[in-house]
Amino acid sequence: MQQLQHLAEFGGMTATQWPIHSLEEWTAELKSICGNFNTQRAEHTLVTGNATILDAGGLDLAQVANDLDVIRRDVADIRIDYSENLFLLLQLEGSCGIEQNGRQSIITPGDCILVDSSSPSIFHFGGRFSNHLSVHLPRQLIFADKSARVEVSRRVEAEDPMSAMLRAVVAKLLKTDASDKRAPHLRDLLFSTTRQAFATDSEMDEPLLSDSSGGRLEVVQILIDRYLTDEHLTPQWLADKVGISLRTLQEDFNALGTTATSLIRMRRLHLAHEQLAQMKNTTKATTIAEVAYSAGFNDISYFNRCFRKAFACSPKDILQQ
Structure with a gap:
């Protein structure tokens, strides 16, 4: 009964019988709506479920239902289709194990979690059916508000009032046309609620340093997000913060197929793009x-x-x- 209460607002997004697709067909559909991901199926090449895209008040929302073993997004996938989204996952059925940034979480019906498209991630299903919604949020707009430090890869339990608020706003957006004059306000409400739901307890904590290239890149990307609009944000400043030479920093970024300068510039451009997109819907x-x-x-x-x-x-x- 408790689980049904969690999902009441999404009752039309579950099914007693899901279609069956080939692994290749299902994977191609997932890639077309969420970016480059790799799927793994141990026993056979059929997938029960769907990967579909919906409009939620002007935001893309993917419904991902499957009984795969693993879905993963590696550094090579990020190099192919680097994107600036945060995926707000709302679990509807089954469970999903998620690994990102050294954190492991398991989400069950009603739970919410943020996943960063610009960092490697692994989704574990173990061959059991799972159904979740993934709202594509503009990454830099979420991080740009410095009143709250947003923490990705942290689960918000179904019983948490913030989880209930997130589900309610997403459900309302699904019933709101993108051209509706209320849509911009609902999107802003979702952005604000997401920031508060995933705000860290300590705003000033610095990320832990690491000796490995991959670990340093995680720290550097956190610092870029945190200080994106500050004048002092330069490759040299980043190298000094993590205690390495500028040359070593550049070598680390070679693994991503980019440079620190390019990444800073691109994230600033995405922030400006999203701010302009929001401006056209307001009188500001x-x-x-x-x-x-x-x-x-x-x-x-x-x-x-x-x-x-x-x-x-x-x-x-x-x-x-």
């Missing part, structure tokens, strides 16, 4: 230059060139879409 009088400066750029011409190269359109185009 903010200029493109103000958005660029707030995202950490101090040269508007340079910002415009980088923006057009990254998104194949100008900042003004985003406002006019």
Whole structure:
């Protein structure tokens, strides 16, 4: 009875009988909506379930139902389709074990968790059926608000009031058209609720340093997210913070197929892009230059060139879409 209460708002997203797909077909569908992931099936090549994409008030929401053994996203997958999303997972049926950033969690019906698309992750199902929703949140918009330090890979239990709030807002967004004038406010409410639900207890704690390249990259990416809009955020500052030379930092980033400078620039561009996308739905009088400066750029011409190269359109185009 308690489980049904957790899922009442998503009653139409469960089924007594799910379709059966080939492993290749199901995996291709997952990749088309969530990015590059690898699937593993030990005993046979059929998958029970679906991987579908829905619109939730202007946000992408994926429903991932399967009975696989493992789904994983490695450094090589991130290099193929680097993306700037956080996946807000809401478990509907079964259970799912999640590994990311050295943390292991198991989510059951009603639980919520944040997963970072820019870091390796592993999802364990053990061949048992699992059904969850994955709301694609703009990563940098969630991290940009410094009033709360957001912690990924931490489970929020079904009984936690914040979990109930997240489920309620997502359920409302699913019933709200993207063109509805209430949609921007509901999206902002989801962003705010997510920040509070996954806020760390201690805002000023620095990430633990590591001697390995992979461990250092995790720390560096946390620092980039934390200080993204600060002027002092440079590759040299990052190298000093983790206690290595600039050359070693550059070698670490070679594993990701990028550089520290490129990653900082791209995350700032994504932040500006999301801020502009939100501006077109409000009456707030903010200029493109103000958005660029707030995202950490101090040269508007340079910002415009980088923006057009990254998104194949100008900042003004985003406002006019």
